[in-house]
Amino acid sequence: MGLTAASTRPRKGLSLRQREELDFYLFIGLWLVGFLLFTGGPILASLLFSFTNWTGLTTQEWVGLENFRKLLFDDPLFWIATRNTFFYSLGSVLLGTLGALAVALLLNQKLPGTTLMRVLYYIPSIASGVAVSILWIWMFNPQVGLVNYLLSLVGIPGPLWLGSQQWALPALILKSTWAIGANMIILLAGLQAVPTSLYEAAKIDGAHPWDEFFNVTIPMLSPVLFYVLVISTISSFQILTDVLVMTQGGPGTATLVFVYYIYQNAFQYLKMGYASALAWILFAIILALTLLQLWGSKKWVYYEDQAA
Amino acid sequence: MEANQLSRRRFLQLAGTGAASLALLAACQAPVAAPSGGEAPAAEGVTLTFGHHWEAAFRPHQEEFDQKYAEGHPDVQFEYTYNTWSEHNQIVPTWAAAGTLPDIIYVHGRYAFPWNHEGIVVSTQDFIDNDPDFDVDGIWEEARRLYRYNGQQHGIPYDHGPMLLGYNKDLFDAAGLAYPAEDWSWDDFLEAAKALTQENQWGYGGYYNNIVELGNELGISLVGPWGGEVIDATETKILLDSDAARTALQWWADLIHVHKVAPLPAQAQAVPAGPWVAGMTGMFALASWGTPTLIESASFAWDVAPWPKGPAGQICGSFGSGFGITRDSKHADAAWSYMHEYLSKEGMEFMWGASGRGSPARQAAYDSWLNSAGAPAHAKYYMDALTNYAVTGRPYESLAGGEILDVFTRNTQLVQSGDMTVDQAIENILAEGTPVLEAAAKRLQGS
Numbered sequence: 001m002g003l004t005a006a007s008t009r010p011r012k013g014l015s016l017r018q019r020e021e022l023d024f025y026l027f028i029g030l031w032l033v034g035f036l037l038f039t040g041g042p043i044l045a046s047l048l049f050s051f052t053n054w055t056g057l058t059t060q061e062w063v064g065l066e067n068f069r070k071l072l073f074d075d076p077l078f079w080i081a082t083r084n085t086f087f088y089s090l091g092s093v094l095l096g097t098l099g100a101l102a103v104a105l106l107l108n109q110k111l112p113g114t115t116l117m118r119v120l121y122y123i124p125s126i127a128s129g130v131a132v133s134i135l136w137i138w139m140f141n142p143q144v145g146l147v148n149y150l151l152s153l154v155g156i157p158g159p160l161w162l163g164s165q166q167w168a169l170p171a172l173i174l175k176s177t178w179a180i181g182a183n184m185i186i187l188l189a190g191l192q193a194v195p196t197s198l199y200e201a202a203k204i205d206g207a208h209p210w211d212e213f214f215n216v217t218i219p220m221l222s223p224v225l226f227y228v229l230v231i232s233t234i235s236s237f238q239i240l241t242d243v244l245v246m247t248q249g250g251p252g253t254a255t256l257v258f259v260y261y262i263y264q265n266a267f268q269y270l271k272m273g274y275a276s277a278l279a280w281i282l283f284a285i286i287l288a289l290t291l292l293q294l295w296g297s298k299k300w301v302y303y304e305d306q307a308a
Numbered sequence: 309m310e311a312n313q314l315s316r317r318r319f320l321q322l323a324g325t326g327a328a329s330l331a332l333l334a335a336c337q338a339p340v341a342a343p344s345g346g347e348a349p350a351a352e353g354v355t356l357t358f359g360h361h362w363e364a365a366f367r368p369h370q371e372e373f374d375q376k377y378a379e380g381h382p383d384v385q386f387e388y389t390y391n392t393w394s395e396h397n398q399i400v401p402t403w404a405a406a407g408t409l410p411d412i413i414y415v416h417g418r419y420a421f422p423w424n425h426e427g428i429v430v431s432t433q434d435f436i437d438n439d440p441d442f443d444v445d446g447i448w449e450e451a452r453r454l455y456r457y458n459g460q461q462h463g464i465p466y467d468h469g470p471m472l473l474g475y476n477k478d479l480f481d482a483a484g485l486a487y488p489a490e491d492w493s494w495d496d497f498l499e500a501a502k503a504l505t506q507e508n509q510w511g512y513g514g515y516y517n518n519i520v521e522l523g524n525e526l527g528i529s530l531v532g533p534w535g536g537e538v539i540d541a542t543e544t545k546i547l548l549d550s551d552a553a554r555t556a557l558q559w560w561a562d563l564i565h566v567h568k569v570a571p572l573p574a575q576a577q578a579v580p581a582g583p584w585v586a587g588m589t590g591m592f593a594l595a596s597w598g599t600p601t602l603i604e605s606a607s608f609a610w611d612v613a614p615w616p617k618g619p620a621g622q623i624c625g626s627f628g629s630g631f632g633i634t635r636d637s638k639h640a641d642a643a644w645s646y647m648h649e650y651l652s653k654e655g656m657e658f659m660w661g662a663s664g665r666g667s668p669a670r671q672a673a674y675d676s677w678l679n680s681a682g683a684p685a686h687a688k689y690y691m692d693a694l695t696n697y698a699v700t701g702r703p704y705e706s707l708a709g710g711e712i713l714d715v716f717t718r719n720t721q722l723v724q725s726g727d728m729t730v731d732q733a734i735e736n737i738l739a740e741g742t743p744v745l746e747a748a749a750k751r752l753q754g755s
Contacts, residue, residue, distance in 0.1 A: 055426060056401055056402075056404075056405050057401060057404050057405060057426040057427070057428065058426055058427070137577075138580075141577065141578055142574050142575075142577070142578060143575070143578035144578060160572075160574040160725075161574075162574075162577070163572070163573050163574025163577055163725060164574070164725070165722065165725065165727050249718075250717070250718065250721050251573070251721045251722060251725055251727070252718050252719070252721055252722045252727070252728075253718055264714065267398045267401070268398070268710045268711075268714070269708070269710055269711045270401060270422065270426070270707075
C-alpha cells in the first residue's frame with residue numbers, strides 16, 4: 001500500500017504529461033548513456049572506415065566510395081551473401097512466426113500442464129548459441145542424426161543436410177525454429193490480452209472457430225504479430241553463430257550469409273574498411289525493410305486504441 | 309487518448325527503428341580483448357607477458373619451463389593469456405589495434421607474413437646477429453622461411469612438420485596387407501586403399517583426410533608428386549591449370565567418386581572424431597602435430613610411412629608454428645633472452661621433444677621426440693622428409709593468404725561432394741583467386 005501511495009503521489013508542479021515524460025527519460029536514460037558512450041562512437045567510426053582501406057592495424061588511406069563500388073559492382077560474393085541472407089530471412093521468419101503462433105495458440109488453451117509446456121518451449125531460447133549449434137550438427141548428421149531418423153520412420157530417405165549444397169541453407173532455416181519460444185511468449189501474452197467479450201459476441205453471432213480466428217484473434221493480435229515480424233526479420237539478417245559453427249559458409253557458398261561475410265573480411269582478411277562498407281549496406285537493407293514493414297503495417301495492423 | 313501519450317503503434321514503430329539501429333551495432337562492433345597481463349613490472353625486474361594457444365593439459369608444462377627459466381633469471385616474472393588456436397588469430401589483431409599486445413605471442417606460419425607486414429611482430433634479426441650463442445642455422449630453413457620478411461627474420465619457429473602417410477596397423481593386419489613401405493608409389497597406395505575399403509559402410513574406407521584440399525602443407529602434398537604446384541614463388545599466380553596439377557587433383561577426386569575408397573564429406577561428418585581417429589580408415593595424411601591426438605584418443609595400433617612417390621618423384625608439404633616479439637613489448641631485450649632459451653636445442657627438447665608433443669623445428673632436438681613415448685615407431689620418417697623432400701606449402705608470402713585459401717576451399721568442397729568437376733573448380737579458382745592475389749601484391753608493393 002505504501003509503495004502504491006508513494007508512486008501515485010503527484011510530484012509538485014508537474015502535470016501528468018510532464019511526469020510521464022520525466023519517467024520516460026528516467027527509464028531510457030541509462031540505456032541512452034550507454035548507447036552514446038559505447039556504441040555511438042563505433043557506429044560513426046565504422047562509417048568513416050567504410051571510406052578507407054584500413055586493415056584494422058596500420059594507417060588508413062581515404063578511398064572514397066571505392067569500397068561501395070567494388071562490393072556492388074565487382075564482388076559476386078556480396079550478391080551471393082545477400083541472396084542467401086534474404087532466402088534465410090524469408091524462410092526463418094515465416095517458419096518461426098507461424099510456428100510460434102501455432103504453439104502460442106496451443107498453449108493458450110485451458111488444459112492441464114500448459115504452464116510446464118510454456119517453460120519447456122521457452123528453455124531453448126535461453127540456451128547458449130554455440131552449444132545449440134553443435135547439438136544441431138548432430139541432429140543433422142546424415143547417418144545417425146535425429147532428423148533423418150525421424151524421416152526414415154515415415155519412409156523418407158533424408159538428405160545430407162549440412163553436407164549438401166542444396167539442403168544446407170534449408171537446414172539452417174529449420175534449425176532457427178529451435179528458438180521460437182521467445183516469440184511464442186510474446187504472442188501468448190498478446191493472445192491473453194484479447195478480451196473474451198469479443199469471442200462471446202462472435203459466438204452469439206454464430207461465428208465458426210475459423211471466423212473467430214481470422215476476424216477476432218488475428219486483428220487483435222496484429223500489433224504483436226507486427227512487432228514479432230519486425231524483430232524476427234532484423235535478427236534473421238544478423239545470423240552468424242549458426243553459420244560460424246555449423247557450416248562456415250559452405251558447402252561452396254551455399255550458406256555464405258551477410259554477417260559471416262563481414263566477419264571474414266574484418267577478422268580473417270583484415271579488410272576492416274571493406275567490412276565497414278558491408279556493415280553499412282546491411283544497415284541500409286535492414287532499415288529499408290523495417291520502413292517497408294512499417295508502411296505495410298497500415299494495411300493490416302489493427303490498433304484497438306486508434307479505432308474510429 | 310492524449311496526443312502525446314505513447315501509443316502501442318508508436319511504441320512498435322520506435323521499437324522497430326531502435327532494433328534496426330541495433331542491427332548496425334551488431335554488424336559493426338568488433339570484439340575487443342586484451343591480455344590478462346599488461347604492463348605490470350615486478351618490483352625488481354620485468355614481467356613478460358605471453359599470448360599462448362596451449363590447451364589446458366599442456367599449460368602446466370609451459371609453466372614448468374618458465375619456473376626453470378626463472379631459477380636462472382629471478383628478475384623475470386610471467387603473465388599468460390591462453391587463447392584457443394582459432395580465437396588467437398583473431399584476438400591478436402584486436403590487441404594490436406588497441407596497443408595491448410603481450411611481449412611474446414604465438415604465431416602460426418599462415419599468419420606470420422601479414423603480421424610481420426603489419427608490424428605486429430618485430431624483426432629479431434639484430435638480436436640474432438648479436439647473439440652468436442643462438443644457433444639460428446640449427447633450425448630447418450623450411451621452417452625459418454615462414455617467419456622471414458624483407459630478408460629479416462621476425463618470428464622464430466618452434467615446430468615444423470611434414471605430411472606423412474599414417475596407417476592403421478590393425479586394419480592392415482585384418483586385411484592381410486603388408487604395411488606401407490619406403491618405396492611405395494601412389495599405385496601401391498591405391499591398391500591397398502581398395503583392399504582396406506569396406507563397401508556400403510558409411511565413413512569407412514581405405515583413406516581419409518580432406519581430399520582435394522589445397523591449404524598449405526596439404527596442397528603441395530597432393531599435386532607435388534605429379535609435378536604440379538599450387539601457387540608460384542611470387543605468390544601472384546595460381547598454377548593449378550597445369551596438366552600435372554589437373555591430373556593430380558583428378559586422381560584424388562577419383563578416390564572418392566570413382567574408386568570409392570574415401571568417404572564423402574557428409575559420410576566423414578557422420579563420425580565426430582573423424583574416420584581416421586575413430587579407427588575406420590586404413591590410411592591418413594598425418595602431420596607430426598596430429599600425433600598427440602592419436603596417442604590420446606586412438607584405440608588402435610598405428611604408425612607412419614614416407615609420403616608415397618608419384619610420377620614426378622617424392623615430395624610432400626610441411627608447415628609449422630613459432631613465436632614472435634611484438635611491437636608493444638617494453639621488454640624486448642628480456643623477451644629475446646627468454647626466446648633464446650625457449651627456442652634453443654634444450655628448450656625445444658623440453659617443450660616439444662621429450663614431452664611427446666612432436667616435431668621440434670631444430671634437427672638437433674629431434675632425437676628427444678623420436679625417443680619419447682609419444683612418437684610413433686617410425687617417427688624418424690618425419691625427420692627424413694624434412695631433410696630430403698618436404699617443402700613448405702604456399703601461400704605464406706601473400707597478404708591474401710586467408711582469402712585465397714577460402715577461394716580454394718569454396719571450390720574444392722564441391723569437388724569432394726561431387727557437385728563440381730575438377731576442371732570447373734580449377735577454372736573458378738583461377739577466376740576468383742587471381743584478382744585476389746594480384747590485389748594483395750599491389751598492396752605489398754604500395755606499402
